[in-house]
Amino acid sequence: MTDEREPIRVGVLGARGRMGLEVCKAVDAADDLELVAMVDQGDWLFNASDAGAQVLVDFTTPDVVMDNLHWAVDQGISVVVGTSGFTNQRLDRVRSWLSHKPGVGVLIAPNFGLGAVLMMQFAARAARYFESVEIIEQHHPRKLDAPSGTAVHTAKLIGAARAEAGLGAMPDATKEETSGARGAEIEGVRIHSIRAAGLVAHQEVLFGTKGETLTIRHDSLDRASFMPGVLLAVRTIQSRPGLTLGLDALLD
Numbered sequence: 001m002t003d004e005r006e007p008i009r010v011g012v013l014g015a016r017g018r019m020g021l022e023v024c025k026a027v028d029a030a031d032d033l034e035l036v037a038m039v040d041q042g043d044w045l046f047n048a049s050d051a052g053a054q055v056l057v058d059f060t061t062p063d064v065v066m067d068n069l070h071w072a073v074d075q076g077i078s079v080v081v082g083t084s085g086f087t088n089q090r091l092d093r094v095r096s097w098l099s100h101k102p103g104v105g106v107l108i109a110p111n112f113g114l115g116a117v118l119m120m121q122f123a124a125r126a127a128r129y130f131e132s133v134e135i136i137e138q139h140h141p142r143k144l145d146a147p148s149g150t151a152v153h154t155a156k157l158i159g160a161a162r163a164e165a166g167l168g169a170m171p172d173a174t175k176e177e178t179s180g181a182r183g184a185e186i187e188g189v190r191i192h193s194i195r196a197a198g199l200v201a202h203q204e205v206l207f208g209t210k211g212e213t214l215t216i217r218h219d220s221l222d223r224a225s226f227m228p229g230v231l232l233a234v235r236t237i238q239s240r241p242g243l244t245l246g247l248d249a250l251l252d
């Protein structure tokens, strides 16, 4: 039997970037998807709607992603977003745009790597059992934001799990500190950001309690690692109106 469904028409925003190029290749290679628009800095967003895009994939920059999203939701086009920089306030704004467009779906995922999603789930599970936890994230030096979206999301999950378990502040006697030496603090969790040539995207979550430590580590060694997650989201988003956060909901 042949599958006679029409391919999903996909537009990529940030199409000439590191992730955008990889997404264009992956969409192009998929029989059930059709790459209809490649939009980058300076291009007209209406190229995507004129080409009949049903789903947009955004891997741009934190300073332009909100305008892109607002425009897409207004046009009634569902969006898969990998771009980092989403605060709770930004998410509330997206929810409010979507409330006027009940048929439109937006999925925002801090990380599309399956291993990264599992790393965050495992870290959330371990959080209640350890006195101390710190996050060390490592990325390529062309990354614009620090800490990474993945690290911020992991810290939020850990902070929530610790609060639910009734854990207080972590032991830390630091009295004298050169600014930045103890990292950034998100939800009570310290994050240390390393940027070095040769890296892609890596994260360690280091837990400690009396007499033992536990390290959970994930490495994206190639941007191809994000593509199965991105394509799953592209194939699913039109049937998930409203805002979906993270890939977890699609995997389960």
Ligand SMILES: NC(=O)C1=CN([C@@H]2O[C@H](COP(=O)(O)OP(=O)(O)OC[C@H]3O[C@@H](n4cnc5c(N)ncnc54)[C@H](OP(=O)(O)O)[C@@H]3O)[C@@H](O)[C@H]2O)C=CC1
Pocket: 013, 014, 015, 016, 017, 018, 019, 020, 039, 040, 041, 042, 059, 060, 061, 062, 064, 081, 082, 083, 084, 085, 109, 110, 111, 112, 113, 149, 226
């Ligand atoms: N969720 C996930 O799994 C992952 C998320 N990311 C995130 O994705 C984002 C992109 O990462 P990466 O590909 O490495 O970054 P790049 O800088 O390589 O790509 C961003 C691209 O967006 C372009 N751009 C800028 N403004 C616009 C605009 N208004 N409309 C369309 N395109 C625009 C840039 O053009 P120009 O260079 O000319 O400014 C560039 O080509 C980052 O926020 C990163 O953290 C990355 C990897 C995985």
Ligand SMILES: O=C(O)C1=N[C@H](C(=O)O)C[C@H](O)C1
Pocket: 084, 110, 111, 139, 140, 143, 144, 147, 148, 149, 150, 151, 200, 201, 202
């Ligand atoms: O900029 C990147 O490269 C990445 N950005 C995302 C983040 O900020 O967490 C996801 C992944 O870490 C790669």
